[in-house]
Amino acid sequence: MSTTARRRRRLAENVTAYGLLSAALVVFALFSWFPIVRGVVLSFQQVNFVDAPEWVGLENFELLFADPLFGVAWRNTLLFTGLALVFGFAIPFLTAVLLNELRHARAYFRLVVYLPVMLPPVVTALLWKWFYDPGPGLFNEGLRAVGLPGSAWLDSGDTAMLSLVLVSTWANMGSTTLIYLAALQTIPGDLYEAAELDGAGIWRRLWHVTVPQTRFVLLVLLLMQVVATMQVFTEPFVMTGGGPDDSTVTVLLLLYRYAFVYNDFGSASALSLLLFIALGVFSAAYVRITKRSAE
Amino acid sequence: MKSPRSRRVLVSLAAIGLVATVPACSGGSGEERSGDGRLKVSINGQPPQTQAFERMIFDQDVAEFEAAHPDIDLEPHEGFMEVESFSAKLAGGQLEDVYYVYFTDPAQIIARRQAADITDAVKDLPHVDQLQPQLLDVFRGEGGKLYGLPTANYSMGLVYSRPLFTRAGLDPDNPPRTWAEVRAAADKIAALGDGVVGYADFSKGNQGGWHLTAWLNSLGGQIARKEGDGWKADFNNDLGRTALDHLKQMRWTDDSMGSKQLLQDADAQRMMGAGQLGMYLAAPDNIPTLVKQFNGKYEDYGLAPVPEGRGTLIGGEGYMVNPKASPEKIKAGLTWIQWKYLNPDRFDSFTKRYADGQQPVGLPALPNPDIWTGALRDQQEAVKAKYANVPAQNYAAYLNASTTIKGHLEPPSAQQVYATLDTVMQAVLTDPAADPAALLSAAESKVNATLAQIR
Numbered sequence: 001m002s003t004t005a006r007r008r009r010r011l012a013e014n015v016t017a018y019g020l021l022s023a024a025l026v027v028f029a030l031f032s033w034f035p036i037v038r039g040v041v042l043s044f045q046q047v048n049f050v051d052a053p054e055w056v057g058l059e060n061f062e063l064l065f066a067d068p069l070f071g072v073a074w075r076n077t078l079l080f081t082g083l084a085l086v087f088g089f090a091i092p093f094l095t096a097v098l099l100n101e102l103r104h105a106r107a108y109f110r111l112v113v114y115l116p117v118m119l120p121p122v123v124t125a126l127l128w129k130w131f132y133d134p135g136p137g138l139f140n141e142g143l144r145a146v147g148l149p150g151s152a153w154l155d156s157g158d159t160a161m162l163s164l165v166l167v168s169t170w171a172n173m174g175s176t177t178l179i180y181l182a183a184l185q186t187i188p189g190d191l192y193e194a195a196e197l198d199g200a201g202i203w204r205r206l207w208h209v210t211v212p213q214t215r216f217v218l219l220v221l222l223l224m225q226v227v228a229t230m231q232v233f234t235e236p237f238v239m240t241g242g243g244p245d246d247s248t249v250t251v252l253l254l255l256y257r258y259a260f261v262y263n264d265f266g267s268a269s270a271l272s273l274l275l276f277i278a279l280g281v282f283s284a285a286y287v288r289i290t291k292r293s294a295e
Numbered sequence: 296m297k298s299p300r301s302r303r304v305l306v307s308l309a310a311i312g313l314v315a316t317v318p319a320c321s322g323g324s325g326e327e328r329s330g331d332g333r334l335k336v337s338i339n340g341q342p343p344q345t346q347a348f349e350r351m352i353f354d355q356d357v358a359e360f361e362a363a364h365p366d367i368d369l370e371p372h373e374g375f376m377e378v379e380s381f382s383a384k385l386a387g388g389q390l391e392d393v394y395y396v397y398f399t400d401p402a403q404i405i406a407r408r409q410a411a412d413i414t415d416a417v418k419d420l421p422h423v424d425q426l427q428p429q430l431l432d433v434f435r436g437e438g439g440k441l442y443g444l445p446t447a448n449y450s451m452g453l454v455y456s457r458p459l460f461t462r463a464g465l466d467p468d469n470p471p472r473t474w475a476e477v478r479a480a481a482d483k484i485a486a487l488g489d490g491v492v493g494y495a496d497f498s499k500g501n502q503g504g505w506h507l508t509a510w511l512n513s514l515g516g517q518i519a520r521k522e523g524d525g526w527k528a529d530f531n532n533d534l535g536r537t538a539l540d541h542l543k544q545m546r547w548t549d550d551s552m553g554s555k556q557l558l559q560d561a562d563a564q565r566m567m568g569a570g571q572l573g574m575y576l577a578a579p580d581n582i583p584t585l586v587k588q589f590n591g592k593y594e595d596y597g598l599a600p601v602p603e604g605r606g607t608l609i610g611g612e613g614y615m616v617n618p619k620a621s622p623e624k625i626k627a628g629l630t631w632i633q634w635k636y637l638n639p640d641r642f643d644s645f646t647k648r649y650a651d652g653q654q655p656v657g658l659p660a661l662p663n664p665d666i667w668t669g670a671l672r673d674q675q676e677a678v679k680a681k682y683a684n685v686p687a688q689n690y691a692a693y694l695n696a697s698t699t700i701k702g703h704l705e706p707p708s709a710q711q712v713y714a715t716l717d718t719v720m721q722a723v724l725t726d727p728a729a730d731p732a733a734l735l736s737a738a739e740s741k742v743n744a745t746l747a748q749i750r
Binding site for chain 2: 048049050051063066067068069134135155157241242243244245246260261262263265
């Protein structure tokens with residue numbers, strides 16, 4: 001049978017599938033792909049939605065590079081990402097190890113760890129805003145109750161970003177912990193037994209058995225977290241508005257300001273294009289690693 | 296397994312692209328004519344259902360206007376200015392023919408050519424030439440062209456607690472006129488003890504910058520000055536340092552500002568409503584808020600002109616017209632604005648409805664905004680006095696000074712500028728070792744960078 005005939009037959013067999021797919025493809029094209037392309041084009045234009053768009057070449061990018069907040073936003077975003085990795089990577093991993101060691105009530109603790117994920121992000125942010133209130137907030141009341149001085153939390157440039165990272169970690173650690181837990185449970189028990197027979201203590205077992213066995217999961221989640229945390233928006237938007245003193249202005253918050261506060265859609269598109277490229281690098285690495293781990 | 300958060304950048308890119316994909320269509324927002332052949336004009340500024348009285352007034356006015364103008368069909372929409380959705384509405388043909396703006400909006404809207412030029416169209420409107428020129432200037436673009444009309448305004452003054460003045464041995468009918476007098480009065484009020492604060496100022500949510508701007512204006516200064524085509528920061532100077540030094544002395548030397556800082560307007564209103572605060576800078580519209588939301592009494596509050604009185608920060612609201620509207624719609628839209636908001640023939644009936652509805656009358660605010668000059672201002676004042684149901688004499692000092700104090704508009708990119716200056720206010724109010732000169736210098740370069748972004 002010629003390849004053409006085979007191809008035709010396969011097409012005929014799958015015509016229903018393609019038919020069912022077509023609606024989704026049209027919707028994607030209209031509401032996702034086409035606007036993305038349009039957004040890229042917009043990076044090189046200025047629009048006011050009254051007259052025809054005006055081509056401005058690289059002017060939007062020049063304007064961004066001249067904005068002192070541009071550097072600040074990238075620095076803050078990387079700081080958030082770095083802190084989020086320290087907390088959001090280590091804490092869920094250790095939590096998963098602890099859960100894995102539990103003999104009783106494991107299901108209960110799994111549920112407790114996962115609960116915060118079920119809260120809508122804005123609710124989480126508002127809840128923590130009250131925790132952090134420098135006056136009657138939960139944390140400062142607690143600190144004062146044990147005779148410690150309160151902290152300014154979100155009201156000081158020194159502590160605001162760290163405060164946001166804690167919120168983000170608390171809100172998102174449930175999913176990560178469960179993935180680690182699933183990975184830990186695939187490790188054959190005899191490896192631990194062998195290590196134990198060789199006299200390895202808990203830390204050596206963790207280092208020589210657990211970490212190598214979960215290496216791929218760790219790496220994939222690390223990359224996913226980088227991609228996710230570099231797009232931090234909800235926490236600074238709801239909790240600090242980028243303040244105090246621009247210490248929590250992130251790239252996505254700046255993008256939002258350009259588009260919906262300054263109404264400068266060209267520069268906003270240019271900024272999203274830059275972020276898109278930066279994240280593309282991480283995403284490419286993610287795809288390669290997941291491919292390798294699948295093999 | 297991929298988190299939906301990781302798609303956010305694509306979503307944002309797509310969202311912006313989506314807004315921009317809508318082709319610019321000609322004509323106003325939708326159909327020109329309604330079914331019965333009347334000219335359809337969409338308007339916003341309709342108060343929400345939750346503000347029952349204001350909503351009732353608005354809806355009655357729409358009905359009355361349509362009865363008086365049988366060829367116009369008004370289509371009212373709830374809502375005011377939402378800068379986040381403005382461009383999307385314009386792109387999607389959803390922006391009203393007549394739309395509401397704050398005084399901080401027109402400069403950028405005009406620069407982006409997103410409002411209709413109404414210079415010729417207003418020539419047929421009565422009374423426009425008797426509006427305060429500085430308010431009309433808010434809506435002017437290059438060559439003095441006019442793009443909108445002011446309908447209400449406010450200027451900063453000093454709100455003070457008459458009972459606390461009395462208790463502290465001060466004369467409530469003779470409020471402080473200078474910052475030195477404010478300082479002395481705050482000191483006496485704070486000496487009452489029991490957590491009473493003499494003077495409060497803000498340092499959070501961009502309101503610190505807003506108040507520093509008002510303070511600077513009161514001394515005759517300004518936050519930004521126009522230089523050629525652009526703007527430059529104008530506060531890193533003696534006036535800026537004077538304001539901050541004075542604030543620092545009140546906060547740390549006199550301890551008359553309380554220890555709880557990082558305040559916003561709602562905090563000061565709560566303190567004032569509870570009888571725990573002597574003075575704060577505010578516009579007259581704060582007084583009904585103190586009464587309605589914070590259990591205050593009208594007779595307890597006085598309103599003085601801003602200390603020193605060498606200038607005052609003004610703000611307000613008005614209406615602009617959709618740039619895609621046809622000349623016919625522009626004319627009809629302006630007819631509505633003039634009839635509803637700028638209409639001396641309705642001063643009396645409009646004010647009476649507020650008085651009958653047990654709403655406060657006698658304040659320099661709705662239903663009697665202080666936007667007129669000359670004979671019309673006198674006419675408005677007479678109507679206000681006729682129906683006054685709040686102690687107007689408590690605000691007389693403010694009102695008498697309001698025509699002579701020079702009004703300053705908010706700086707361009709006001710909110711960003713204020714956000715930067717919040718930091719300055721925060722430092723002075725929370726750190727006894729704060730150095731005003733260094734703070735102003737650091738803020739200057741940031742504000743200059745913000746101002747350089749305007750295009």
